[in-house]
Amino acid sequence: MASGASTKEKQQIKRVEMCNIIKYFPGVLANDRVCFDINQGEVHALLGENGAGKSTLMRQLYGLYRPDEGEILINSKPYTFNSPADAIEAGIGMIHQHFMLIPTFTVAENVALGLKSSREPVLDLDKVSARIRKLSQLYGLNVDPSAYLWQLSVGEQQRVEIIKALYRGASLIILDEPTAVLTPQEVNDLFVTLKRMVKDGHTLIFISHKLHEVMEISSRVTVLRDGRIIGTCPTAEITRNELVKMMVGREVHPLSPQPLKSGPVRLEIRNLQVMGDRGTEALRGVDFEIHSGEIVGLAGVSGNGQRELAECLAGVRKTTQGEILLDNEDITSLPLKRRVDIGLAYIPEERMRDGAIRDFSVQENVFLHDHSSTKYTHGIFLDFSRMRAFANELVNKFNVKTPSLDTPIKNLSGGNIQKLIMARELSRQPKVLIAAQPTRGVDIGATEYIHQRLLQQREEGTAILLISEDLDEIRVLSDRIAVLYEGRIMGVVERNEATVEQIGLMMAGISMAETMQRTS
Amino acid sequence: MLPVKEGKAVRSSHRLRWASPFFNALLPLAGMLLALLIGAVMLLILKVNPLTAYGEMVAGALGSVSGITQTLVKATPLLLVGLGICIAFRASVINIGGEGQIIVGAIAATWFALTFRTWPGWLLVPSTLLVGFASGALWGFIPGILKARLRVNEILTTVMMNAIALQLMNLLIRSVLMDPAGITSGTYLAQSERLPEQAWLTRLIPQTLLNTGTLIAVGLAVVVYIFLWRTTIGYRIRAVGLNPDAARFSGINVPFNQALSLTLAGGFAGIAGAIEVMGVQHRLLEGITSGYGFSGIVAALFGGLHPIGTIPAAILFGGLLVGGDKMQRAVQVPNSLIDAILGLVVLFVVGSSLWSQRWAARRQMDAIKHQEEQA
Amino acid sequence: MNDVFQLSVIAGILTSAIRLATPYLYAAIGETFSQRSGVVNLGVDGIMLIGAYASFYIVLITGNIWLGLLAAIIAGLLMGLLMSLISVTLKAEQGISGIGLYMFGLGLSSLLFKTTIGTVKTVTGFQSVKIPLLGDIPVVGKIFFDHSLLVYGAFLLIPLAWWVLEKTTWGLQIKSVGQNPAAADSLGVNVDRMRYTSVCIGAILAGIAGASLSISLLNLFQENLTAGQGFIAVALVYFGNWKPQGILWGALLFSTVNAFQLWMQVLGVKIPSDIAIMLPYVLTIAALAVATNRVRQPAALNKPFERGES
C-alpha cells in the first residue's frame, strides 16, 4: 500500500453484493440470510431499530467480522476479507459509529497510521499533511492536520474519519450513523461533502435513525428488523410513514405537547463561569432560569459549553464564578450527592461512559445514586429484596426490555439503556432534570417513548433543561429555547416565536437582536 | 418495540471475566498438566523418573496429615494476600506491595506482642492481629493516598515500598527487635525474641503448624465476599473499578475508594504477616514473606478475583509449593526446577482462560443455531 | 560530611551512577516498548536472569563476548515470544502472565546454572573502552567516557528509542495499538503482530540488561543475580511517563542516590546503613509525588485486544 494510493490506482467498485449473510453472536442471530447490494454512484441507506443488525452487516463488509455463512461479491468476484486491511485494499472505507481515532495523535498521524511512508521507515508527516489539505479543499472537509485529536470537536473528528477513508482511496464508503453526533449545521456540511463525493464517483452506504436525512440523501433504502431484510426500494418511491412502519412494525405518532402551565422559578443560574477541560473558559457568564413545569431547550453547536454547563449544574465540575439556585436555595458549592438529595437529576450525554456501568447488572445500575439511601440498606448492608422489588417496578414502568434484572447492562440495546437511565433519574421525582442528548443514537420507537416521558415529567412540575443538538427535538419539546455560543447565551426565544433560521443564526454566534433584524 | 434477546452471552471483553464454573475448573487443570508435562521433560533430562517425582509431589502435598496441614499453612497467607488483591483489583488498583505489607504487619505484630507480653491471651491475640492489620493497612495507605491525591502510579510506589519495608525489617531486626539471647551469646542472629506463648495462635493439630490463622483467613474470605457484594462500600469499590467516570457522576468519591481499597489490601497482607509470626514462626525472621506477596496475586487471579474462589486457588497453589519441596527432597533435583515448573503452571493456567471463554460463547452460538434451524 | 562535596567524590558518585543505571536503562526502555503497545510485562526480572545466564554461559565456553551478547538476545527473544503467546495470542491477564514468566525465568536460569556451570566463576567480559579525546578530558572524561561498550549502548538507546517511537511509521503503529487497538485494527494495522514485536523488543532489551550485568558490569553469574532489578525497571517506566527521556532521568536519579548512599557509607557518614539503602526508593517516590504534569498511561494498557470488542 503506497502512501500515494488514490482512487485511480485502486479498482473502481462498480457493484457490491452481500448474499445470504448469516452472522451469529453468542445468544443472538444478528444477521439472518441478509441479501444486500449496492451500485456505483448511489447512496444506499440502511435503516432499522437499535440492534437490528446494521452495524454487524457493515462490519462484515469491512472485514471486522467474518460471516458465518454467505458471500461477498465485488464486481461479481467473490472476496473473503480476513481483516480490515483486506477491505481497504479492495477499496472499501468505513466511518464507524464510535469513531476509531487516537486522541493522543495528531490528525496527520491518525491519517498516516497503517500506511507506508514515502521515506520508510521514517514518518513523512509533512507530505501527509499536504495531501490532507488537498483533500480538505476538494471535499470541503476543513481540518488542521497538526491539531491533536483530543482538541477537535465531534464534527471535526468525523471529518478526520472521512479523510482517512478518502486518503486510502476508498471508492465505497460506509457511514455508520455519521449524523448521530452532529449539529444540523454540521449535518448540512456533511451532506454537501457526501454529495460531492458521490459526484466524484464514490459509492456510499448511509446508516441513520433520522428519517428526514435518509429521505434527503439516499437514492435507495433497505430496512432491517431483527436481523432480517424487511425490504429495499428506491427512496423516491416510499414515504416516511411507510418506512417507520417497516422498521417498527407499527405507526409512530408525532407529539403534541400541552400548552405551558407555568409555575414558580425552580432553577436559576446567575453569571455562571466555568473552566473547560483544556483550561479554557467554557462558560463566560450564563444567566437563565427555568420554571416549574417548563422545558427549556438548550441549542448550540457542540463544544460551545453545553457539556460543561450540564456538568456544572450536576455538580461534577467546579464553578469559577456565579450562582446556581434551586428553589431559591444556593447549591453552587454543594457536591453532586447533596444536589441529588435536594432534587436534581442528570442524564449525562455519554451514557455508557458517565451514566452507567457496563459490567454492572441492570439492577445494580438502578442504584448508582441510591445505593446508600436508608430505603435500601440496613446500616452498611444492602437490602436486596427491596432493591429488587424497586428495580423490577422501574423496569416495568418504563418498559425497559431486558432478559432479567441480573443481565449486565452492556447487553441491552442503546435505547433500552437510555430508558433505564431515564427511569432511574425520574424515579426520584426530581425538581430539576438536566437531560443531555437524551435520544442520541436511539431509534425511532424508543425516541418517541423518551419524549413522552419527558413531557409527562413536565406535566408533573419538574423544571427540565433539555440539551440537544437535534433541533427538531428541541423545537418539538421545549417551551423556550436558549442558544449557547462560545460560552454565552445568545438569546432565549419562546417556542412559537422561534424559526429555524433564527436559531441557526444564533448558533453561529449572531446575537438575538441582530437575528431579529436579519430575519424580519 | 425493541426485540428482547434472551441469554446474551458472557463476553470476554472484560479481561478478568471467567466463564462457567465447569470450564473454570477443567481448563486450568489442563493448563497445569501441560506445564507438568514440560516439567517431566526437564526431569528426564536430569535423569529423574517423572512419575516418581510427581508421585512424590502429590503424596507430599496431600498424602499425609502433615502434607495436608503444610498445604493449608501455606495457603493461609496466600489466601489473605489474595483477599486484599481481590479488593484492590475490583477497584482497578494494582497492588504489587504485598511483600512489604506482610513484612510491616509481621514487624508490628512482633513488636506489639513483645511489648505487651504480660497481657492475657484473649486480649493479646486479637489486638496483635489488629495491629498487624493496621500497620499493613498503613503500608497500603501510603501508595493509596499518593495515587488519590497526587496521581502517583501505584505500581511504582508499591514496588518501592517493598524495598523500603525490607530495609526497615533489616534495621529493626538487628537493633531494637534483635533477640537478646543472640546478643549475649554473640551470635547476633537476625531474628527477634520468641513471642510470649499467650500471643501464639492455637495449633489445631498437634505436631503440625496448622493453626487458627487458617480459620481466620477462611472467615475473612467470607467477610470480604459479603463486603464486596452486600455492602454499600463494596458496591462503591466495584463501581469505581468498573467505571470511574460513571462512579464519579453518581457522587462516589473515586480517589477515596481507590485509596481505601489499597489500604484494605495492605491490611489483609498485614494480617498475613501477623499470622506468620503468631501462628507459624513465633518470632520475626528474615525471609518471613516467602514471596507470598507475589504468589498471593496469582492465587487471587486463579480464584477469578472472587474471595471464595480464592480459597481453593490458594490451597492449590499452596499444595504445589509443598508438593514441590517434597519432590525436591525425594528425587534430589535442584530447587530451582520447582520454581521453573511453577512458573509454567502459572503461565499455562492463565493462558487457558481464553478457551473457557471461547467455549462458553461457542455453546451459546450453537444453542441459537439449533433454535433457528428448528424454527 | 564535607568530604561529600569534594570533586573526586562527586565524580565517583557520577561514575558509579552511570554504571548502576545501565541495566535499568536497557530493561526500562524495553518495557517502554512493551507498555506503549499495551502490554504490561512484569516478567522483566526473569528475562534479565535468563539473558544474564545465557550470555555468561556462552562467554564462559567460547570466550567470545559478542556471541555472549547474541545469546542474551536470543534468550530474551524466546522469553518474549512466550510472554506474547500467553498475553497476546491467548489474551491472558498480563500482570499474572508476567509473574509466571518471572518465576519461570528465575527457576530456569538457576537450574541451568546448576546443571551446566555448577559454581560461581568469572569471565572476561566487555572491558572499559576509553573514547579517544573525550576520554582524556579531566574528571568529565573519567565519568562519562571510560566505560564498557554495553554502558555506552544503554545511553545511546535513549535517543534511538525516542527516534523509533516518535519519528517512524513503526513507532506510530506501536503507540496506536497501545492507545486504541480497535482503531489501529480498523486501519489494517496488525495489532497482534505489533504487540508481539514490541513485547519481543522489550524482552530482548531485558535480555541485554541481564548480559550487561553478567558479562560487563559483574562478569559473573549467580542464582538470582538481578535481585529484583527488573521490578525496579518496570517502576521506572511509570516514573518516566512512558518516555525514553523520562526513564533516563528516573534511572539516573535512582542510581545516583544509590551511588551517593554507598559513598556516604564509605566515607563513614553516620547514618544507619539501612536508612541509607532506603534512600533511593524513598526519593524516587518523593520525586514522582512532587513532579507535576503526569501523563496518562497508554489507554489500552493491560487490555487484551479482540476484534469486535469496542
Next chain:
Amino acid sequence: TSPTATEAPTAAPVKTFRIAVIMPSAITDMAFSQSMWNALVAVQTEMGGETALELKYSEGMFKVPDAAAAIRDYASQGFDIVIAHGSQYGSSVQEIAPDFPDVTFAWGTDVNTFGMPNVYAYTAAAEEGGYVNGVLAAMLTKSKTIGVTGPVEVGDAKTYIDGFVQGVESVDATINVSKTWTGSFSDVALMTEAAKTHIAAGADILTGSSQSVVGSIGAAKENGSVLWFGTQQDQASLAPDLVVASQVYDWTGMIKEIIAKHLAGTLGGETYILQLKNGGLKIAFNPGYALPAEVKAAGEKAIEDITAGTIVVNP
C-alpha cells in the same frame, strides 16, 4: 562400624549411614552453604562413597516453615543425622527433635542445644579468622584504607568483620577501615558497586562476607591491583592473583566427630565451635599470591596466639 547402644533390630551389618542437610542458599554459593556441602562430600569420599554414606540436601530453604517440613521429613525417613544449616532453623529443630529421639540433629550457627540429648549445635568463631585476615591486611595496605563490603550487619558477617577490624587495629590503629552494607545477601550488582566505591575512595584491600561478595572480588579483579581477603570458603579460584588468604570453614572434622559419636550412641547434647585451635577454621593462604615472608610470619603468629589463647578476639 556397627550400631551399638540403640537397639536396631532391622539394621543390616553394613548399614549405609545417612545424612541430610537443609541449607538456606544454594549448595554452589561459594560461601556458607557450599562450605557445609563440600565438607559432607569430602567426608563421603573418605568413608568410601555413596554406599557408606548417603547424602541428601534441600537448598534454597530461606522459608523457615519449608525448612521445618524438610527437617521433619528427613527425620521420619530414618536419616541418622539431619543438619539444619542455618541459625533461623533453631526453633524448628527445638520443636522437632523430641519427636525423633533416635535421630541426631545438628544445627548452626548457634551454641544452644536446648538441653536436648539428640541435638548438636555448632558455630564458627568467624572473628578469629577475621582477626588474622585483619593483621595481614594491615601490613599489606599502602593507602591505609581498607574497604569492607557486607550484606546486613548480622550473624557471622558481623562477627567476622568485628574480628577483622580488631586485627587491623592491633597492627596500626590509624588505618581507616570503612564498611558498606548493601542490605541484601543476593544483590551482587550493588555489592560490586560498593566495592568499586571503596576502590575509588582509595582502598587497596577489600574483604567481606555473604554469597554476593563474588561481586566485590570481581571489582577487585577488574581493578587489577586491589587485594582480597575471603571468608567462609576458599575464594582464591575467583581471583588467583589477588586473593591473599581466606578463612575457610572446615566442617569435616566436626562432621566426622558427630558421626562417630552417633555411632557410639551419643546423639547430641554438645556444642561445636569451629576455631583455629580445633582446626575447624583454617587460614588458606593463596599460593598464587606472593605474600612477603614477614607478613606471612605475622599472620602465623596471630594464628598461634589465638590458638594459644594469648590473643582473645571479641566477637
